[in-house]
Amino acid sequence: MFCSTLRDLITSAFSAFKGNIAISFYRDRRIETTISYDDLDRDTNCMANFLLNLSVKKGDRVVLFLSKSLIFVVTHLALQKIGAISVPLNPGFKKSEMAYYLRDLEAKIILCEPAQEKMIREIAPTVARFVIPTDRPYNEISFFRSAADALPELSINPDDPGLIIYTSGTTGEPKGVILTHGNLAHDAKNIISFWEITKSDVLCHALPLFHVHGLCFALHTLLIAGGCVRMLEPFSAATVAHMLMDKKEENPCNVFMAVPSMYARLMDFLLGRKHDFRHIRLLTSGSAPLLARDFDIIASAFGQEPLEREGMTETGMNFSNPLHGKKKAGSVGIPLPWLQVRIVNPETLHDVDPGQSGEIWLKGPGVTPGYWRKPEETAKAFVDGWFRTGDLGRVDSEGYYYLTDRIKDIIISGGENISPKEVEAVINRMEGVLECSVVGIPDDKWGEKVVAAVVPQDNSPLEPNEIRAFCKMYLHDWKCPKIVSFVNKIPKNAMGKIIKEDVKKLFQR
Helix, strand or coil: CCCCCHHHHHHHHHHHCCCCEEEEEEECCEEEEEEEHHHHHHHHHHHHHHHHHCCCCCCCEEEEECCCCHHHHHHHHHHHHHCCEEEECCCCCCHHHHHHHHHHHCCCEEEECHHHHHHHHHHCCCCEEEECCCCCCHHHCCCCCCCCCCCCCCCCCCCCEEEEEECCCCCCCCCEEEEEHHHHHHHHHHHHHHHCCCCCCEEEECCCCCCHHHHHHHHHHHHHHCCEEEECCCCCHHHHHHHHHCCCCCCCCCEEEECHHHHHHHHHHHCCCCCCCCCCCEEEECCCCCCHHHHHHHHHHHCCCCEEEEEECCCEEEEECCCCCCCCCCCCEEECCCCEEEEECCCCCCECCCCCCEEEEEECCCCCCEECCCHHHHHHHEECCEEEEEEEEEECCCCCEEEEEEHHHCEEECCEEECHHHHHHHHCCCCCEEEEEEEEEEECCCEEEEEEEEEECCCCCCCHHHHHHHHHHHCCHHHCCCEEEECCCCCECCCCCECHHHHHHCCCC
16 A cells, blocks of 8 residues: 655656656647646645745635645645645636635635636635736736745645545535645556556646646546646647647657547547648547447547546546456456455345446545535445446456436336436437437426436438337336437536536526
8 A cells, every 4th residue: 555645756766767757738738838747846835834934724624625736736746845725626616606606615825817816806805815827928927936945844645635526416515536746646657557557757728727627537646656647728630639639749648548529529630631640659538438330430549548537536447347357348347456346236135137327336445535524424435445436337358337317317206216218328329410418307297307408410301200100119118218308418527527517507498
């Protein structure tokens, strides 16, 4: 088991790889700023001491309400150096959302942008604010550079919190997931080992920084391994394609991490264009399920199969298809080292028979100690030290795991349990269907009824009756959607996960 802290890992990496390029930040397809490991070490030390001078202490919550930028990265890493807790929030959050988060956190200080200052002042007038114009080049942001550039001498332990990231809150108020230095260090070292990430790797970073995928799985791992991060502003298929195909650089990008919705847009852009991706060694997909047909399309476009994996905010990375060996479409792969897994009947709490579906329970050094100031929610999430993921899944005879649904998404109609994913899998096989989402809505007769929101492909002549008839060819009648509604897009969050509660609202109009 890894017992180091995130602070130990980043300071060691900064020392070991000084002189090497750590991050190149791109704006409008051009490099705005390049920062080496030794410069990153110095700047994070200066920021750490600047924050200490503002009376930020170990355990204080510091909100990063900032766009993706180098100053975001420097501040986040500086907070890890002084034992304060980094709290990244989506810069697109509205006033009502921010009011909840700031009330829940009792933050010491909020770092925001000029356009957000008025809103923050109205919500939390007594909380200290520091305004940072992230649209300016990083080298022009100088407020912290006069602080001391020596590493602050502070004691930080593996059990000390380093990060709070909020869940989406689809079943109630959002919960702040506490991730300790030990959690974060373990997760980074585990991924580095499993995916063989080294100082030779160059990552095309197109993910947001307010989720564990972009912040922990991508940024932390590459920096700790001594690799180079080419960081892009908000995702653009054209920009990503250009970066992945660009071989003019001395070291072209050879690692790409993305979510299925990003791959879909990238595949659309690449259609009919010449491309050569033979230099890419690691192509990963996560944060949302990848359809089998999309797996094949990506494999064809890149000349290699994408590596599907699964992780949670509460647990870090859990499963991954192997880097070397069989990759199975639709499977999240095998458990990472140090992770214990059970598949449990959620009603009896007994392990299911091999091959059967049940709730996935996890135990390991990457698992959160709990939710911020929510002891009841924390207690519900654990049984005898096992974390209840809320995901239904199964394992095959070769040890590969499959996620079959979320417990909270199961539809109960007429006393029968219906898996939305099973119905979605059938609809997605239809010619003319781009994607769909199946949910249950209240029904006086059945308790809930199955409905489907479907995005048709351009110029598709599909009719709702055709979709219902197709479903009846493969499913029991009670599993088939009672209503099919065509929509322009399926509601999703920033990581491409479908927001089921918003899908239900489509049927309330």
